[in-house]
Amino acid sequence: MNAQKQQNVTIKGTKDGLTLHLDDSCSFEQLLHDLEGMLSSKQYIGEDSPVIEVSVKVGNRFINKEQEQQLKIIIEKNRHLVIAAIESDVITKEEALRLKRETEIVSEAKIIRSGQVLKVQGDLLLIGDVNPGGIVIASGNIFILGALKGIAHAGFEGNRDAVIAASVMKPSQLRISDALNRAPDHVPDEGNEMECAYIDEEGQMVIERLQQLSHLRPNLSRFEGGI
Structure with missing residues (x-):
């Protein structure tokens, strides 16, 4: 699958599933909007489609638990997609x-x-x-x-x-x-x-x-x- 881009979201197919690259410079609300638009494609919806694992990379953006849940709802709702991991280049103060x-x-x-x-x-x-x-x-x-x-x-x-x-x-x-x-x-x-x-x-x-x-x-x- 070739990489596709819509505003602040890039989707790339890999042998293990999908990788979502989410831009870290826009607002989180804009990111959710663009993600919803990207995933509205029919190729990610279908009762007979196999479940696809998704790795989410958010770059230099800190994602809290509530935002993780929002991403999970948008990505998995009514779709044969399941989040395998959410990766951020930013760590918490406690982790540091x-x-x-x-x-x-x-x-x-x-x-x-x-x-x-x-x-x-x-x-x-x-x-x-x-x-x-x-x-x-x-x-x-x-x-x-x-x-x-x-x-x-x-x-x-x-x-x-x-x-x-x-x-x-x-x-x-x-x-x-x-x-x-x-x-x-x-x-x-x-x-x-x-x-x-x-x-x-x-x-x-x-x-x-x-x-x-x-x-x-x-x-x-x-x-x-x-x-």
């Missing part, structure tokens, strides 16, 4: 704050002693040691500029791409998301190179030299020059 927390780097300069727990949202950069019996937990990655001899739990909210790195890797326990590795069978390198733990493609926890991390997790490039 959540993303900020998840990607934030929390820096701490201290020693985590036995019985102490340090838990943060986002990535943790600890300048100091984690002694036996000490625990560090982060929803993101954990980077320790010191010796890790206690417990480290990265990605505690389910992020299996999280990593744990330490100048001296001698943990009593490592956890990444729901993967657990008790007292890893690992002898740290004799040199002073940092090491990192991550979950590989087979779901196994692996410890490598930190230099391998840029290839394993290229999305960590924002830390270049930091550690």
